[in-house]
Amino acid sequence: MINRLASRRADRNGGQYVSGLLLLVAVVALGASFSSFRTPQNLANLIVQATPLLVVALGQTLPILTGGLDLSVGVVMSLSTCILATTGSPALAIALTVASAALVGVVNGIGVTRFRVHPIIMTLSTGTILQGIVLLVQPSPGGSIWAPISAAVGNSVMGVPVAVLWVALAAWIAWSLLHRSRFGLHLYSVGGGADNAALAGVGVARTTIAAYVLCALFAAVAGIFLAGRISSGDPWVGASYGLDSVAAVALGGTQLSGGVGGPLGTIFGALLLGIVGNGMNIVQINPFLLSVVNGTLLLFAVCLRRRKEIGI
Template identity: 85%
Template structure:
């Protein structure tokens, strides 16, 4: 049974190669059309801009693979920046950030599994409650983070932006969790057919809770990166990342009904969204239209791939 589950997981990569092809086409078109796109400065800025979305989207991949999703990740990112900007010690601030995120993930996971609240309602409610708490703690952008955090975001190592190292580490962790661990096997099993997974000995509740905890931790790391980027706390800075992370995962070929997809496709989807935003900046399009484009891309990605019945 386990061998069959692993072989099925290997076939559940989704449409990641299609999204990879779209990414290559977009990069080639922009590089040919706009000389400013391929300048080292713009490419460096693109890496920094894409990193928080890529990190939070990688975490979002896990609950989506189980058949849920987490709309509270954007508020977790905002909360992380505020904790870092209002706590004296950077070590204590990072510890509190990760601990808070893990607790939020546990609450979301228990609400979805034990109390059978729909993931959209559960995580939207959690995010709304958190947003109010964040605004009570820090009602407006301000404060400052320790210089070590901005340095860990904007500096370079041997000419390589540190932001790229954040990306590589996040991708490796997500890939290892989903493709080199028993948890990843269970995540795909629960998303593919929860009842059959339970019959095979998989704890659906524990797997789902773990997925939400890991998702929240990835969101916290993305929030730490954002705090270093803006060098302060902002209760609203993560607002757009909730739906954007879902859009990145969907564009990467992961089905929102669960069981099909993976981290590589999420990387392609996040980069595609980031490149679209970068291109709109280059041509000086109204930045408010970016939300329109991202929403249209999410709708397109969901309509493009419809759920097929699969089982374990």
């Protein structure tokens, strides 16, 4: 049965190549229309601006592949910046950041699997509770970030932003988990049909909980990057990343009902959102309209792909 699951891996990429084509069209159109888009400085800024979304969206891919999603990731990012900004010891700050994120992931995973709470309700509730905790930790932006973290975000190596290394490492981890491990095979099988996966010997609850824990850890890493970028803690800085990460995954061709998609499509989707925002800045469109555009793209991506069940 597991071998039959493995044989279907090629059918589980979803519409990632369509999103890649859309990304290419957007790059060519903006590059041809605006010379300022093609400047090395703008491209470097684009990469740095898109990195937090790229990292958190790669994590978001994991629970979505099980048929769920995590709307608490934005608050985890905010919490990470606040912990880093208010904890004196850098080592302790990073340890607390990782431990807090893992705890959030465990709570979400147990709520979804053991108590059968719908993922939207579970993660939205967790995020709301966590937001209150974040405001208790740091009610307003401020604090300071350990200098090496800021340096690891803003520096360049031979003209290439260090942010590229953050994205490359996150993408490699996500790809290895999904395509080079038994966990990835189990993740796809759970999304394709939890009952059939259980019959095939897959630990459905264990796999789902692990997906939420890993998702929260990716969000914590994105929060660390964001803290280094803004050089302070901010209790609201991650507010938009919950839905934006879902939009990036959906635009990348990953099916929200689970079982279809992967990290490459998510990268395409996140970059597409980043380029849209960058293009709006270039043409000086009101930045508040970005949420309107992102919401429209999410609706488009969901409506474009019909929900279907993938049997074994």
